[in-house]
Amino acid sequence: MSGPLILGVPSKGRLQDDTLAAFAGAGLELVRSGAARRYRGRITGVPGIEVAYLSAPEIAREIGAGAVHLGVTGRDQVEETVPDWQRRAAFAKPLGFGYCDVVVAVPEAWIDVDTMEDLDDVAADFRPRHGRRLTVATKYINLTRRFFAGHGIADYRIVESLGATEGAPASGAAELIVDITTTGTTLKANGLKILSDGVMLRSEAHLVASLAADWDDRQRKALAGLLSAFKLGKRDTARLMKAVADA
Amino acid sequence: MTESFESLRRLFSDAGYGFVEPPIVHPASVFVELAGEDLRRRLFLTNAPDGTELALRPDYTIPVCLHHLANGPAKRRADYAYLGPVFRQRPGESGEFLQAGVESLGRTDRVGADADALKLALDAVAALGIRRPAIRIGDSALFGAAIEALDLSPPWRRRLARSFGDTKRLTALITRANGANGNGSIAGRQERTAARRKAAGLLEATGLATIGGRTADEIADRLIEKSVIAAGIGDRPARVLTQFLAVTGTPDKAHAELSALAKREGIDIAPTLARFAERNEALAAHGIDLGRLTFAADFGRRLDYYTGFVFEVHDRARPKVAQIVGGGRYDRLVSLVGDNGRAVPAVGFSIWLDRAGGSA
Numbered sequence: 001m002s003g004p005l006i007l008g009v010p011s012k013g014r015l016q017d018d019t020l021a022a023f024a025g026a027g028l029e030l031v032r033s034g035a036a037r038r039y040r041g042r043i044t045g046v047p048g049i050e051v052a053y054l055s056a057p058e059i060a061r062e063i064g065a066g067a068v069h070l071g072v073t074g075r076d077q078v079e080e081t082v083p084d085w086q087r088r089a090a091f092a093k094p095l096g097f098g099y100c101d102v103v104v105a106v107p108e109a110w111i112d113v114d115t116m117e118d119l120d121d122v123a124a125d126f127r128p129r130h131g132r133r134l135t136v137a138t139k140y141i142n143l144t145r146r147f148f149a150g151h152g153i154a155d156y157r158i159v160e161s162l163g164a165t166e167g168a169p170a171s172g173a174a175e176l177i178v179d180i181t182t183t184g185t186t187l188k189a190n191g192l193k194i195l196s197d198g199v200m201l202r203s204e205a206h207l208v209a210s211l212a213a214d215w216d217d218r219q220r221k222a223l224a225g226l227l228s229a230f231k232l233g234k235r236d237t238a239r240l241m242k243a244v245a246d247a
Numbered sequence: 248m249t250e251s252f253e254s255l256r257r258l259f260s261d262a263g264y265g266f267v268e269p270p271i272v273h274p275a276s277v278f279v280e281l282a283g284e285d286l287r288r289r290l291f292l293t294n295a296p297d298g299t300e301l302a303l304r305p306d307y308t309i310p311v312c313l314h315h316l317a318n319g320p321a322k323r324r325a326d327y328a329y330l331g332p333v334f335r336q337r338p339g340e341s342g343e344f345l346q347a348g349v350e351s352l353g354r355t356d357r358v359g360a361d362a363d364a365l366k367l368a369l370d371a372v373a374a375l376g377i378r379r380p381a382i383r384i385g386d387s388a389l390f391g392a393a394i395e396a397l398d399l400s401p402p403w404r405r406r407l408a409r410s411f412g413d414t415k416r417l418t419a420l421i422t423r424a425n426g427a428n429g430n431g432s433i434a435g436r437q438e439r440t441a442a443r444r445k446a447a448g449l450l451e452a453t454g455l456a457t458i459g460g461r462t463a464d465e466i467a468d469r470l471i472e473k474s475v476i477a478a479g480i481g482d483r484p485a486r487v488l489t490q491f492l493a494v495t496g497t498p499d500k501a502h503a504e505l506s507a508l509a510k511r512e513g514i515d516i517a518p519t520l521a522r523f524a525e526r527n528e529a530l531a532a533h534g535i536d537l538g539r540l541t542f543a544a545d546f547g548r549r550l551d552y553y554t555g556f557v558f559e560v561h562d563r564a565r566p567k568v569a570q571i572v573g574g575g576r577y578d579r580l581v582s583l584v585g586d587n588g589r590a591v592p593a594v595g596f597s598i599w600l601d602r603a604g605g606s607a
């Protein structure tokens with residue numbers, strides 16, 4: 001992929017505001033430009049970089065596909081959306097916003113369940129009693145599978161939730177959920193509690209480099225410039241530049 | 248390759264197995280309910296126009312059982328063979344590949360059926376040109392008998408049984424079971440009543456009372472079980488199980504070691520050990536050199552429909568290639584597929600033809 005470095009930036013909402021502020025803090029002004037100004041832009045005074053405005057999940061996907069070089073998105077999005085993310089993406093820098101935890105939450109009425117080990121017992125016991133598997137509602141299918149497998153839990157199934165996951169237990173769509181939370185208030189209001197070892201991931205918006213993208217000299221130079229503007233440390237910069245060179 | 252496939256077809260037909268070709272497309276729920284969520288990431292999924300999730304078969308075993316149930320009473324004797332494509336998402340490998348194998352259903356002489364299955368698998372491996380097979384066998388019935396004989400509390404028995412096959416997890420579990428303090432008192436009737444009331448109140452308050460998930464009784468029962476779990480399993484069972492799981496070697500040597508262990512520790516697993524010995528004799532009677540088999544007491548599959556004998560074959564000439572044959576006894580599968588709760592004896596194996604490669 002020759003041409004400019006493609007920088008994926010959230011296209012709307014709070015995440016976009018925070019991203020613009022973070023870039024402004026690094027002395028970089030993002031401006032929309034060109035004929036496709038709704039979707040494309042550049043950085044004032046910095047040549048060789050093209051800004052692509054995308055949704056946060058799209059940014060993660062494009063990082064995995066190598067269609068953007070660098071993007072701003074949540075760690076949760078990358079780990080969920082990008083297959084083999086350890087090899088396809090490198091977290092360059094946490095940006096200090098977009099905090100959320102991905103958690104396992106069960107009904108408060110389950111007074112016998114505090115830990116993942118409790119959940120394992122309940123899951124194994126559920127099928128013989130109810131003739132079907134214990135069901136987990138979530139948008140985070142891959143994270144859930146990995147986390148549950150890590151705890152040795154096999155007797156469950158996932159139903160993909162497309163919104164308002166916290167309502168799934170009350171509607172009967174699932175027994176428990178995996179979802180993001182910042183304060184836990186929504187979960188509490190829905191009669192759910194987080195398991196004591198049920199925090200799967202503490203997420204935050206990151207500057208993420210794609211290791212699936214092709215990087216030429218010009219693009220690597222543009223990356224080095226951005227990293228320096230974000231005051232990334234010497235060692236971290238060297239590590240990232242090497243990962244990108246090897247990509 | 249075609250030639251060796253022909254010899255496999257002949258081999259299975261001559262042994263009395265009838266070839267079947269069940270559908271490729273099935274409701275995904277059939278596989279996910281039986282094999283668990285972990286299988287789903289390996290399925291090729293699509294949707295029917297009505298939204299039903301469909302999957303390409305990831306193996307033949309479940310489709311063959313469905314075929315069996317659709318064509319007569321579950322308990323009848325039937326011997327099926329197959330050779331054809333199966334579909335699994337495999338990073339860096341083709342998702343479509345060939346498997347051949349057999350499923351023998353309804354045979355009540357289990358020991359004989361087990362021995363016949365391994366014999367046929369080894370003949371098939373030879374027909375594929377694999378000269379130096381590494382053959383590993385196990386038997387979850389032995390572990391089941393051991394935890395039964397140790398008189399463990401039911402929740403610990405269940406925990407241990409379902410971890411069998413994952414030795415790292417099982418070992419950690421035994422260590423923790425032993426380390427539990429044992430001082431906690433077992434909760435009684437009064438505690439149960441209080442727990443039930445509390446759970447019922449919360450289910451009501453959060454609108455879950457009428458949903459059909461876990462009930463207040465279920466929750467209260469398990470709270471009692473937790474106090475049983477906290478009491479641990481004690482030194483002796485932990486020691487016996489640790490020694491048990493470490494037993495490995497030729498079937499004869501393993502039998503001698505397990506017998507000695509049972510005698511030393513005073514646990515009665517004699518009937519299961521007798522069946523193990525009987526199966527070994529049946530294998531020897533088939534002309535299988537027992538010195539070529541490696542038994543491992545901790546070898547099993549973490550799928551709850553496997554109920555006893557298991558085996559797998561690797562190629563010593565290509566140690567990096569995954570198992571070429573996987574087989575075993577799965578008496579619980581037909582009842583889980585058919586949903587009638589009655590066990591139907593079943594044993595079979597699958598050959599991963601894409602890994603066989605011997606004469607490719």
